[in-house]
């Protein structure tokens with residue numbers, strides 16, 4: 001058995017639904033794709049550890065020769081609806097950038113240990129352009145929604161890439177699309193038209209981007225644009241709409257799966273109000289286990305929760321929102337004011353008028369005035 005075959009057998013034995021191997025040179029052409037979309041991918045291009053750099057693995061690992069691509073099917077258990085209406089399944093599955101001491105992290109670690117035991121130098125942290133690499137490695141094809149699809153599994157997969165210092169037997173690419181020719185269901189389902197043509201997405205319009213990339217650490221304006229807020233619905237982290245609409249995922253979405261007892265437990269304690277008033281205890285027990293990645297500051301959870309509560313249209317929530325209309329963070333106050341105005345009604349108007357007198361920040365004052373103007377009574 002060749003070394004490549006040994007690697008593949010080991011990966012499949014660990015439960016990955018796809019595995020393939022490519023030379024590191026195979027992903028270099030991704031740089032040009034990103035450059036050609038400079039206007040909407042500026043944030044990704046400037047990331048010092050981003051996929052633009054990961055497309056040239058030698059920058060991080062001079063001895064790099066091959067990339068092993070692994071696909072993990074994260075839709076193997078049931079996701080409680082009360083969570084999926086708020087959080088994307090990729091996060092709920094705890095497989096996206098898995099924590100080292102989690103089961104998904106341990107699986108990657110086992111893969112790494114296996115390769116090291118065979119004498120390889122290994123790097124699992126290079127941010128290789130994942131969808132591009134997995135199609136080059138024959139593991140996935142593309143959907144018009146940009147997603148990578150594994151045949152017979154669908155797009156609810158997370159891709160892992162491992163860079164090693166040894167040559168392997170390389171796979172044939174599958175850089176094609178197996179969508180029905182006239183299908184546009186994903187584009188129709190996207191509430192912001194973020195997928196503006198097949199294989200092209202404007203990240204700034206994607207709800208996933210707006211919920212978690214808008215942080216100071218990413219150098220991206222943190223206020224969610226007004227036109228996007230209403231489209232967020234009750235989502236506070238991620239969005240699955242363009243995958244849910246896809247006929248290539250239908251079988252998966254209709255299947256019955258065993259309950260994920262951990263998610264069941266969290267779902268019993270997870271409400272938007274709790275997130276709005278997030279405490280250390282709530283964060284540790286219910287937020288960190290499923291949203292440990294990316295969002296570090298509570299103010300972003302509060303911002304997202306306020307928008308989501310506004311979108312419920314539930315006037316019973318106004319008093320909860322009013323409780324943090326004097327929050328120390330201007331960012332939170334701006335979105336809370338919007339949410340109150342969006343719910344509308346007499347009570348909303350009164351709360352906003354009361355705050356207008358006290359409010360010191362110009363940006364928040366403007367938001368309150370605009371909320372009052374939009375506030376239906």
Ligand code: B12
Pocket residue numbers: 033034037041044051088089090091127128129130131132142145146147148149155156157158159160175176177199200201203206208209213237238239240242
């Ligand atoms: C930046 C990023 C984001 C950004 C931008 C997303 C984007 N599509 O660019 C934001 C924050 C919006 C985001 C959101 C999400 N992300 Co994200 N994200 C990434 C990241 C880091 C880079 C993506 C990238 O290269 N973008 C650049 C653009 C140009 O690439 P692309 O949109 O994927 O488009 C590809 C196709 O269009 C194809 N292509 C281009 N032209 C043509 C022409 C033809 C004919 C064909 C066939 C193909 C083709 O090539 C492009 C490059 O692969 C990757 C991880 C990584 N290191 O690669 C994860 C990754 C793409 N994200 C992932 C996930 C799960 C998500 C979310 C579902 C999370 C959520 N629930 O909200 C959403 C989905 C949004 C979406 N519709 O794509 C997974 C996707 C797995 C999969 N099955 O495809 C990845 C691969 C992470 C992983 N390790 O598994 N993400």
Ligand code: SF4
Pocket residue numbers: 189190191192193194195201205206207208239240241242243
């Ligand atoms: S993840 Fe949601 S917002 Fe982003 S492209 Fe898909 S449907 Fe649109």
Ligand code: SF4
Pocket residue numbers: 143144145146179180183184185186187245246247248
């Ligand atoms: S919804 Fe249709 S066009 Fe979009 S990815 Fe799925 S099959 Fe392709």
